[in-house]
Amino acid sequence: MKRTLTFLAVLAALSTACSLPAYGADAAIAARVQALVQQMTLEEKVGQLNQVVASGLTGPESAESKNVDKRAAIKAGQVGSVLTVKSVRETRELQQLAMQSRLKIPLLFALDVIHGFKNVFPVPLGEAASWDMQAIEHSARIAATEAAASGVHWTFAPMVDIARDPRWGRVMEGAGEDAFLGSAIARARVKGFQGKGLGQLDSVMATAKHFAGYGAALAGRDYQAVDMSLQQLHEVYLPPFKAAVEAGVASFMNSFNTLNGIPATGNAMLQKDILRQQWGFDGIIISDWQSVAEMVRHGFAADLGDAAARAINAGNNIDMEGYAYSGNLARLVREGKVSQGTLDAAVGYVLTKKFELGLFDDPYRYSDAAREQAVLNDPSHRAATRDVARKSMVLLKNDNDALPLTKQVRSIALIGPLADARRDLEGAWTVYSDPEHVVSLADGLRGHVAKGSRVTVTQGCDIACTDTRGFAAAVKAVRAADVVVLALGEGFDYTGEARSYTSIDLPGRQAQLFEQVRAAAHAAGKPVVLVMLAGRPLIFADAAAKADAVLYAWLPGTEGGNAMADVLFGDYNPSGKLPITIPRSLGQVPIFYSYLNTGRPVPEVEALYGSAYRDSPNTPLYAFGHGLSYTSFKYDNLQLSSTRLSGNDKLTVSFDLHNSGKRAGEEVVQLYLRDPVASIARPVKELKGFRKLSLEPGRSERVSFEIDRDLLSFHHADLKWGAEAGRFELMIGSASDDIRLEANFELAD
Numbered sequence: 001m002k003r004t005l006t007f008l009a010v011l012a013a014l015s016t017a018c019s020l021p022a023y024g025a026d027a028a029i030a031a032r033v034q035a036l037v038q039q040m041t042l043e044e045k046v047g048q049l050n051q052v053v054a055s056g057l058t059g060p061e062s063a064e065s066k067n068v069d070k071r072a073a074i075k076a077g078q079v080g081s082v083l084t085v086k087s088v089r090e091t092r093e094l095q096q097l098a099m100q101s102r103l104k105i106p107l108l109f110a111l112d113v114i115h116g117f118k119n120v121f122p123v124p125l126g127e128a129a130s131w132d133m134q135a136i137e138h139s140a141r142i143a144a145t146e147a148a149a150s151g152v153h154w155t156f157a158p159m160v161d162i163a164r165d166p167r168w169g170r171v172m173e174g175a176g177e178d179a180f181l182g183s184a185i186a187r188a189r190v191k192g193f194q195g196k197g198l199g200q201l202d203s204v205m206a207t208a209k210h211f212a213g214y215g216a217a218l219a220g221r222d223y224q225a226v227d228m229s230l231q232q233l234h235e236v237y238l239p240p241f242k243a244a245v246e247a248g249v250a251s252f253m254n255s256f257n258t259l260n261g262i263p264a265t266g267n268a269m270l271q272k273d274i275l276r277q278q279w280g281f282d283g284i285i286i287s288d289w290q291s292v293a294e295m296v297r298h299g300f301a302a303d304l305g306d307a308a309a310r311a312i313n314a315g316n317n318i319d320m321e322g323y324a325y326s327g328n329l330a331r332l333v334r335e336g337k338v339s340q341g342t343l344d345a346a347v348g349y350v351l352t353k354k355f356e357l358g359l360f361d362d363p364y365r366y367s368d369a370a371r372e373q374a375v376l377n378d379p380s381h382r383a384a385t386r387d388v389a390r391k392s393m394v395l396l397k398n399d400n401d402a403l404p405l406t407k408q409v410r411s412i413a414l415i416g417p418l419a420d421a422r423r424d425l426e427g428a429w430t431v432y433s434d435p436e437h438v439v440s441l442a443d444g445l446r447g448h449v450a451k452g453s454r455v456t457v458t459q460g461c462d463i464a465c466t467d468t469r470g471f472a473a474a475v476k477a478v479r480a481a482d483v484v485v486l487a488l489g490e491g492f493d494y495t496g497e498a499r500s501y502t503s504i505d506l507p508g509r510q511a512q513l514f515e516q517v518r519a520a521a522h523a524a525g526k527p528v529v530l531v532m533l534a535g536r537p538l539i540f541a542d543a544a545a546k547a548d549a550v551l552y553a554w555l556p557g558t559e560g561g562n563a564m565a566d567v568l569f570g571d572y573n574p575s576g577k578l579p580i581t582i583p584r585s586l587g588q589v590p591i592f593y594s595y596l597n598t599g600r601p602v603p604e605v606e607a608l609y610g611s612a613y614r615d616s617p618n619t620p621l622y623a624f625g626h627g628l629s630y631t632s633f634k635y636d637n638l639q640l641s642s643t644r645l646s647g648n649d650k651l652t653v654s655f656d657l658h659n660s661g662k663r664a665g666e667e668v669v670q671l672y673l674r675d676p677v678a679s680i681a682r683p684v685k686e687l688k689g690f691r692k693l694s695l696e697p698g699r700s701e702r703v704s705f706e707i708d709r710d711l712l713s714f715h716h717a718d719l720k721w722g723a724e725a726g727r728f729e730l731m732i733g734s735a736s737d738d739i740r741l742e743a744n745f746e747l748a749d
Contacts, residue, residue: 029355033348039103042330045347047073048080048105049318050326051286054094068323077101078326080350081108081154081318086431091151092367099363105351106359109366113155113193113204114173114429115139117146119381119558120438122392123427123495123535124159126554128175128579129627130391131668131692133188139388140192142381145202147431149375151367153357154205156253158189160240161210164590166580167220169499172427172535172555174215176579177592177624179236180687183243190247198250198356201366205353208244210255210288212270213237220589222500223256231680233259234715242279250353251284254316256291263298265291266307271315284349286318287311293322304328309337317346382558389556389563394576395549395628402527402548404570404630405483411454413481414442415474415517416488417463417510418533424463427535427555428496437558441487441531444561448569456481460517463491465508471516478520484528485568486514488543492555495535504586505539514543522546531564537582541621552576570630575666575692577627577735584621587613593624593736594683625670625687625735631661631697635669635732635740645707646748654704655732655741659695666694671705672736673712674729680717685731712747725749 037045052070073079074097085091091109098107115121121139130136140158147155159173162182175185186208193206213233217224228237241252252275255264264270265287275281292311293304301307305328311319312329319325332338358365395403405412418424422438445455460474461467478484488510493499505511514530521528530547532538535555544550551574553564566572583591602610602618612618634657641652657669671689675682689705707730712723725747733739 029352032355032360033351036103036105036351037344037347040347042333044077044103044105045343046325046329047076047078048347048350049312049329050079051081051083051110051318051320052079053083053321054085054090071097074098074107075100077103077105079107080105081110083110083321085109086111086150086152088151088367088369088372092364095363095367106354106363108153108350108354108359109151110154110156111147111152111431112157112429113143113147113152113431114157114159115143115427116385116430116557117143117150118376118432119146119385120426120430121385122389122554122556122560123172124174125172125176125535125579126392126556127388128181128185129394129552129554129576130388131181131577131579131690132391133184135388135391136185137188137192138384140189141195142384144193144195144204146375146381148202148204148366149368149372151372152204153359153366154207154251155193156207156209157193158186158206158244159209160186160244161215161255162237162240163215163580164592165217165220166504166537166583167500167502167589168215168217169222169495169501169536170497171215171580172495173429175240177581178579178594178687179239181579181690182240186240186243187247190244190249194248194250198353199358201371205250205357206244207251207253207286208241208249209253211241211252211264211275212255213259213264214255214257217257220500222498226257226259228260230719231715231717234719238274245275245279245281249283251286252281254285254287254291256288256294258298258300263291263295263300265316266295266300266310266314268314276315282349284317284353285315287316287320287322289320290322292316292319292324305332308332312338312342312346317349385557386559386563386566389560390566390572390574392554392556392576393563393567393574394552394578394626395567395574396552396582396622396626397544397547397550398628399548400527402529403551403568405529405568407448407450407453407569409449409453409482411456411481411483412445412449413477413484414445414455414457414487415460415477415484416486416513417459417461417465418487418489419457419459421487421491421533424490424492424533425556425560426558427492428499439559439561441561441564444563444565445485445568447562448565448571460513461509463507465510465513468509468512471513474513474517475520478517478526479524482526484517484521484526485531486517486528486547487531487533488514488540489533489538490535490555504536506543511540511543514546518546529568531568537580539583539586541584544621552578570663573630573663573665574627575629575668577625577668578622579624581620581624582622584616584619587616588620591620594686596681597684619737623735623737625668626737627668627735629661629665629667631659631663631665633665633667633695633734634658634660635734638732638741638743640730640743640745643745644748645709645745648709651707651745652704653707653730653732653743654702656700657693657695657703658700659697662697664694664696666692667734668692669703670733670735672731672733672739673707674731675712675714675724675726676729677726678714678724682714685736687736709747723747
């Protein structure tokens with residue numbers, strides 16, 4: 001069907017009494033939505049904007065929820081979508097209730113499918129470290145395929161919030177600190193979830209969340225206020241959301257926070273001005289869990305009725321488990337506090353997606369038990385989790401080629417609270433956690449060593465590590481081994497929603513365990529390999545300085561143990577790069593690479609009166625973009641097609657990348673730009689391009705990037721978008737602090 005005729009044009013042609021906005025649907029769907037809206041009662045329309053949880057509450061239960069017979073409400077057409085349903089049996093049962101309603105409008109089934117469904121991939125921040133858009137898209141594609149086969153229509157992912165404070169627990173759900181990388185990952189994840197388009201049986205509706213600014217919560221505390229300039233909002237925090245719109249994302253979710261004093265759920269600037277009008281978004285906007293009702297606690301709304309009016313008038317469509325709409329919206333329309341057109345528009349967005357999914361033609365088309373079993377047991381999905389996990393791991397340090405390990409090593413002492421962990425490797429936000437099927441690091445190492453080699457596992461302590469009685473056994477294990485591998489870090493429930501901390505050091509006395517084990521190994525001349533498992537950047541500068549090698553493995557998912565072993569033994573050459581800065585100390589937070597210079601930058605002025613700490617370097621422990629390989633890469637022969645860029649011309653920058661080592665490997669080449677003089681201060685460098693390339697030893701490839709005026713543009717103080725004439729600095733390297741090639745060029749008026 002042709003999509004050139006907008007919904008608005010169809011409505012005009014029909015000359016109906018009810019005027020609705022353009023939804024971006026094809027003409028046939030637009031006409032069906034129009035006809036259905038005309039048949040609906042006021043209460044049925046409100047019902048389509050009411051989302052309830054079926055079971056397994058993911059947040060605090062409201063008083064209103066306790067008094068609602070949800071099954072009866074579904075049968076009466078007073079529920080439009082249901083959250084936390086995750087099987088064919090459950091979805092079919094609830095859909096049958098909806099088919100008993102007067103108009104038989106099918107339900108949408110939504111679920112937080114964040115980094116896998118049955119098969120668990122690395123936490124999203126870990127996936128971002130792969131800088132591999134194909135792998136990230138494939139991960140979302142598999143998650144969508146499994147979710148759709150289980151009756152799920154809608155995932156509340158991807159989270160595209162930029163986050164620069166690792167104290168914030170939800171940093172694990174996003175793509176890190178950079179808007180350019182985050183935008184690329186947003187596009188990949190939306191494309192992965194939605195596949196070839198809504199209505200395909202292996203596709204789910206994606207949701208860009210949390211709109212907007214949530215990752216900048218004050219003090220890194222979840223649900224906290226956000227206060228920032230509009231220029232920073234547009235420059236740093238909005239680009240990944242716009243990228244999601246450009247990728248065709250089906251829905252947006254509001255954030256819990258206030259933005260400059262206004263709750264996001266009631267923020268017309270975000271939802272109507274930016275999202276609908278400027279960006280042309282034509283999908284669903286949904287609140288976060290009870291965020292409509294929470295506007296009362298924010299002091300922005302007087303009561304639930306006031307909150308409902310403020311939310312829908314500001315552009316929010318669906319109330320998630322808040323009961324503000326279901327208890328008040330019909331009355332508000334009758335009283336004229338919400339217009340009939342506003343209500344109908346919100347309902348139309350919801351119905352359009354239900355038509356696009358094909359639910360009106362067959363409400364049970366996603367509830368096929370045979371397909372569910374076949375898809376969930378597809379062995380290729382589990383294999384993909386291993387591949388994505390190893391691509392996500394970042395080799396931070398490798399002194400004296402401590403890695404890779406040889407498979408002929410006689411004895412490995414695997415020490416630490418995460419040495420034999422299973423559930424913890426899955427991280428937060430799992431749908432079907434099944435620790436028995438998770439491969440631990442101990443399993444992975446045992447499966448890689450030669451016959452006759454020994455892997456001795458000694459925990460030393462649990463993850464909280466308050467009891468040191470196991471330290472002696474850990475030290476003893478060192479003496480009997482040739483190599484020591486220490487698995488330290490966080491458990492699965494240390495990061496995620498409501499998991500903010502004032503301290504992000506190694507938990508408990510894990511650092512003390514490291515010190516004792518390392519001292520014993522050092523005395524015996526044995527190398528120590530530190531494997532860090534976490535959903536966020538942790539503070540571990542002392543351990544990093546003393547370990548011979550450091551592998552940041554994140555929380556790597558179902559096949560995490562095998563993936564870690566693949567990297568440790570060199571079956572896979574690590575290629576990950578940090579998507580977020582790792583600080584030396586908590587006192588540096590927030591720390592990120594694209595900072596603004598000061599009038600007293602160090603070391604250009606005397607340190608005493610420069611912008612510096614008295615007790616620490618300004619530099620991070622490991623910078624954005626950092627990641628080592630078992631081979632080496634040489635950057636050479638930089639050329640610019642021109643040193644002057646005019647009008648709509650494009651400038652091509654090219655260079656040679658050479659694998660100068662002895663192993664095949666992948667390198668993420670990174671292009672950074674700086675505008676040194678502008679109408680407002682610009683960052684010292686900004687990522688503006690990257691490519692992940694695979695090279696055999698001794699081979700070279702010519703790499704090119706294109707630069708145009710748009711790539712040099714930014715939001716000015718008045719929020720206008722554009723580039724300013726002048727000199728630009730170009731930097732190409734292996735990390736934000738490892739620049740190999742530099743040049744200058746000029747942008748003409």
